[in-house]
Amino acid sequence: MKDNERYSRQVSLKELGETGQKKLASAKILIVGAGGLGCPALLFLAAAGVGCIGIADDDLVSLSNLQRQVLFSSKDVGKSKVFVATEKIKELNPYVKVISHPERLTTENALDVIKDYDIVIDGTDNFPSKYLINDACVLLGKTLICGSVSKFEGQVAVFNVADKKNVKCNYRDLFPQPPEEKILNCAEEGVLGVTTGIIGTMQANEAIKLLTGIGEPLINQLLIFNSLNNHSYILEITENNESYQLPSNESEFRQTDYDWVCALATGIEEIDATQLRTIIEENETLFIDVREVEEMPEVNFKHQRIPLSDFRNQIENISADKIVCFCQTGKRSLDAARILFEKFGETKKVYSLKNGVLSLHD
């Protein structure tokens, strides 16, 4: 160990010791979402000397993040979260190898990104990502440490690790399908920085326990913590093979449409060509073509073109309350709609054209 003094306080814990420290140094952890949960988890795992940490997030730092996303400073607003986080972690502990994944995990890239890590920490704030990450981890047999919050409460669980009876549960054994009704996220219902701080720190704690083999990780258990009264409630999760079907191989996973299964849950409405024509006649809606500038065919109704690649930078000044996003096939427009929804929440009504411009020319 190059830097003995750095870890001296934890190495002197007899439960951890030099052996535990070596296990941390050889571990590879992926943190998905450098937000309220991901920031504290990243800080503590890097400080503790986890050898390799990946950070996946496609978002930019915004002013409303700073109250809970403790890696970022005021001067970072507008910069890539992954880029800033990587720099901060290197300053904190230069012995940690940091791998940047400045992208949203999708069915296209998730398996390739996750396969090189031992443990995945889910710090995302939406159900499409949570189900996608869960299913990818089951397919690849990776340990998943889930965390999420709702106002003053948080949930933590460890999945895909065999318990004493050799049973491995996953997130779908708890919640088999994405909810059909809308579940509010932090942007809409509000959250205190300390609550995400506690839950993200608990996720880091579970990772350290799993890696070093100490204590009792929350394997097949769900911890619910209430920060208002400090009550903790631990539930046992059991297998539930009858209520869900996971993608059974890589190609099935790639074909699963997580945005669609979760579209309702995130408050974005998908509309078809007929509904689009009705909305066009209403004449009060902003239509946004999120395809790249040169993409054809053009549409014959009034619209703006804001390519998805530069979408986040150009949506600040949108004043319309009703917005329809469209693209070639309906996938990118759903991403764009989600970005709008994350930014504006319930204050704007956001639609995505299902099957895209191609469905207009049938």
Next chain:
Amino acid sequence: MNIKVFGQLTDIFKQENIAVENAVDVEELKNHLINSYPALREKAFAIAVNKKIIHKNISLPENAEIALLPPFSGG
């Protein structure tokens, strides 16, 4: 029988703990709760009996502790 509610479900029940009459099984309890709190019908939640998540209708031991648990998505 004591029921603990978590997350956004507390908006429906207005409190974190409620006491209800003993029910024979989970199905009966669910029906009883939906009658008293119709908004619950639209909600997704897992049910735990004596701190164990259950996936099908089981008979309820007397004075079982029930927990109703919605998924959280914030981060």
